[in-house]
Amino acid sequence: MSAAAIRTPVQRLLQGGTPIYLFLVVLIVVAGVAAPAFLSAGNVSNMLQQLAPLGIVVIGQTFVILLGGLDLSVASVMATAAVAATSFSGRDRDVPAIIGVTLAIGVLVGLANGLLVAKRRVSPFLATLAVMVVLQGLRFTWTHGAPSGNVPGLLRALGSQTWHGLPYALMLMLVLGAGAAVLLHRATFGRRVYLVGGGPVMARLVGIDTDRITIAVYVISAVMAAIAGLVLSGYVGIVDNFVGRGFELDSIVAAVIGGVALSGGRGTIGGALAGAAVLIAIFNAVLLFGLPVQAQIIIKGVVIVAAAAFYVKRH
Amino acid sequence: MLTLSNIHRSFPGVRALAGVTFEVRAGEIHALVGENGAGKSTLTKIAAGVHQPEAGHIAFDGAPVVWTSPGHAKARGLHVIYQEFVLFPHLSVAENIFIGHERHTRLGTIDRGRTRAEARDVLTRLGVDLDPRSLVRDLSVADQQMVEIAKALVHNVRVLFLDEPTAVISGHEVELLFERLRALRAQGVAIVYISHRLEEIFALCDRVTVLKDGQHVLTAPVAEISRERIVSAMVGRDLAELFPPRPASLRADRPVVLEARNVTLPGRVHDASLTLRAGTITGLAGMIGSGRTELAMAIFGGLKMSAGTLTIDGRTIAHPTPAALIALGVGLVSEDRKGQGLAMLLDVAANISAPALARFSRAGLLDRARERAAAEAEIAAFRIACRGAATSVAVMSGGNQQKVLLARWARICRRVLILDEPTRGVDVGAKVEIYRIMRALAAEGVAVLMISSELPEIVGLSDHVVVMREGHVAGTLEGAAITEEAVIALATSHAPGGVERAA
Amino acid sequence: MTTGRLPTGLIAVTSLLLLLLALGAALSHSFIQPGNLLNVLEQATDLAIVGLGQTVVVLTGGIDLSVGSLISLLAVLTSGLIDSDASMVLPVVAGVIVLGALLGAINGLTVVWLRVHPLIVTLGSGAVLQGITLLYAKGPVGGVPDGFDFLAYGRVLGLPVAGVAVLLVFVIAALLLRLTPFGRYVYAVGDDPVAASLMGLPRRRVLVVAYAVSGACSALAAIYLVARFGSGQPYTGANYTLASITPVVVGGTVLAGGRGGVMGTLLGAYLVAVLNNLLNFLDVSSQMQLVVQGLIIILAVSVVIDKRRVVA
Structure with missing residues (x-):
């Protein structure tokens, strides 16, 4: 009884997700031995740089999937945030305005998704797909198909500079991840997310306002995507209409690899972020091993099915 | 015809069957009885190839078999009418009856006309007036049950299991069902009849087998066994020991905690009223589909009532929601423990x-x-x-x-606790404890509302009984008037002029 | 199923389509000309045919997110293998359709064997197929002989060949779904998979065939697109994965499975084509067309909601 009852915070973090952490460590060791360049300071820093925007999106996506949903609009939100970042003068004094506009876009998109899912009972897949299309159309209209402008230096620093090799963007991801982990695993809000995700009817019968939780979760996801869009635009430096393309599926892939069940109610922030790290490490290793870049996509496809099959067998 | 020998099977946390042997012969109706959780359903599912036994053997038609799937058993002529219906809600009645056995034209396409005509035919034999074209989703529970029975009649059935077929139908329909079953028996079909209602077993069956806590207790010809013997074999102890004693004095002037007036949910509950008093256990009886669960859900705010008023401790609740009711000290334990409870x-x-x-x-x-x-x-x-x-x-x-x-x-519901089928799928030991807990909560002043399909439970535990029929409150019983016969009479009697069914 | 009465989804998409046509007729005289309407019929081809396969999969309760990559792969194979050699047209076209069905069947088998959600399976296989496509071709590849574009633009008696062929394929598919036991099992499996197993219905076969049909439809779409553009490109199909869902749900097929039908999807594809055509007439930018399309999806799926919600 006591062994199960008294768990350290570390064990809590690992709870249910041990295989993904083990897999990540094995992957790093194997890749490091096979190609020593994998663990070179420059390469590690590069990988962490790439991990940050994906990880930030994954944090939000995890909330949504825990609720049994999906958010296909994240990539569109990222691109919209990136467009917003270049729609000002490109000087640092505009950064607060950019952040304000971006977060407002995130909140609005999240509200739209959440209201459609909660109040109109639209399936999350369709709701976020439709919102994605609308947002894309609005963005194209705003930019006339060809966005231009400069990303302010401050955002560029956030997206591409490091502090002794540790990217600022990764620090931001870790801070957001820690906040999300506390919210999800320590706060009443998080418990309600798990209750709603595990059984929406049951959750209503214990008095939880499931609509409010649903809307909140989609807002979190869209806001995370907006932040990730800013980080990515700072990393890329220029902007086009498709910044973040592929992130909607990659973020779902990362969460599933990390043990977050699409059926809802199962998974952790730590596991999902480890899943994102696995994805980035695989992408990187593929190139270091001299495999064609196309192999990245093929391996990604195999890994997600294998990971999902692994979790199906396990439960 | 079908023999199950020394079957073992467990599930996480439960040992469902521990060495049960059971056989049914061609041309007999064999009753399978036992309390909730005795193992009847598991045995049925093993016989039908849904679950595999961990140990033991199945013999069909004299030869040992291992079912690889439910389809395998079905192909050999084993048909089960489950308590949870196996129906496709968005297919029509006729399509459901013939699913897997479609009627063909010479071109190999589905013969819709013949499907409909034959469906109408078999429904008429069962005395049901149903449009074969209506969607199953739109039928009442009783009609859905009749569709399930019709399915069994159109197939080439050799062994037929019926799990509580009369839980949702009554009167004339039961008579016609029995008539059909006797005809099948005469044709040499082996029938296993699972029921709680002992009078049905004496009216219909040839032999009876009793299970208790996953073990075989007895098998005997119905002609040679008494009702009392079956009951004591099922329960394993006296009924008197099962239920905690009622408090000596129970006055009608106990304060009213909750009052629901004229609650209506279109198509499911009509103008139903209910009063719960502090410190009493009120039983809510009636057949499955009679609106009991819906009434309780409406009171708790889980379903939206279209008309009616709810008063708790004298305060009128305009828009009941679970959150508001919980704040007032009301709780609800759903009948669907895994889907809506835990x-x-x-x-x-x-x-x-x-x-x-x-x-x-x-x-x-x-x-x-x-x-x-x-x-x-x-x-x-x-x-x-x-x-x-x-x-x-x-x-x-x-x-x-x-x-x-x-x-x-228990800690947060200090006013009202609503329990929907609290002992479903629970063994006898846990049952007794649950009864004690309910009585103890009542003694602390909680008003307990218990929905149950188990008549002994309703009779043995309730201080008041409200009986529902077809969405209406058919009557209430109190004190010595609470008997199984009285509850059945209220639950099944029909308005003068014949069968009347809620749409 | 639709026995006895028209499902609300079909009514909704039909009225929406009629409304758009009426609106178009009122706003622009040339819109309602037969010539323009035949163009619309032709323009709906690709979306309709991909939507057909998607509908069958969705009816079983699944989803096929690999169609885009599959179209890309089969498109580059078609033009790459034909390589402007007229004698290769027939064998390659036949081979591509068979390959499409086979690759679809592998999706179905993976869903059945691994018991992984179809969304994940087809997302994964879509990635694998896209990778293979890019290994084979990084840009437009090969070509087709003159006259191959007849498949896309051909007219017989003034009627567009592709548009009429699509109509025929849909009618056949609708009849198969409604009149054969197998078609009925497609609905049954999507309606309640557990009941389907208990009734001994061939659930696994239904799933494998459904994904194979979707693969074959992707092949047809790929061939059509090659005929239209003259060659296959590695991203030819990219937009179809999500776009194929639109006509399905707008046409009243429910993502949960077991409800809907292919005729709704055809109407859904026509609706999208008419909408785009009308917006062109009205000089609405292609960007705003996206917005309108998204709003139409939202409208279609959120107007009709199931009022039988268990707990309010």
């Missing part, structure tokens, strides 16, 4: 604290230590068998899961 992916502590998270949190953060300590206290108080508060509820037995739900509500 958070199956979470542990005992999280399940107990679910409706009271605010009590265990400060500034939005959960105090897990306090939550765990509270759960450990409840585990001890309710004698929940588990390895501590961090045990996942998914691995626990039905009885212990039910006690987790009682523990969830």
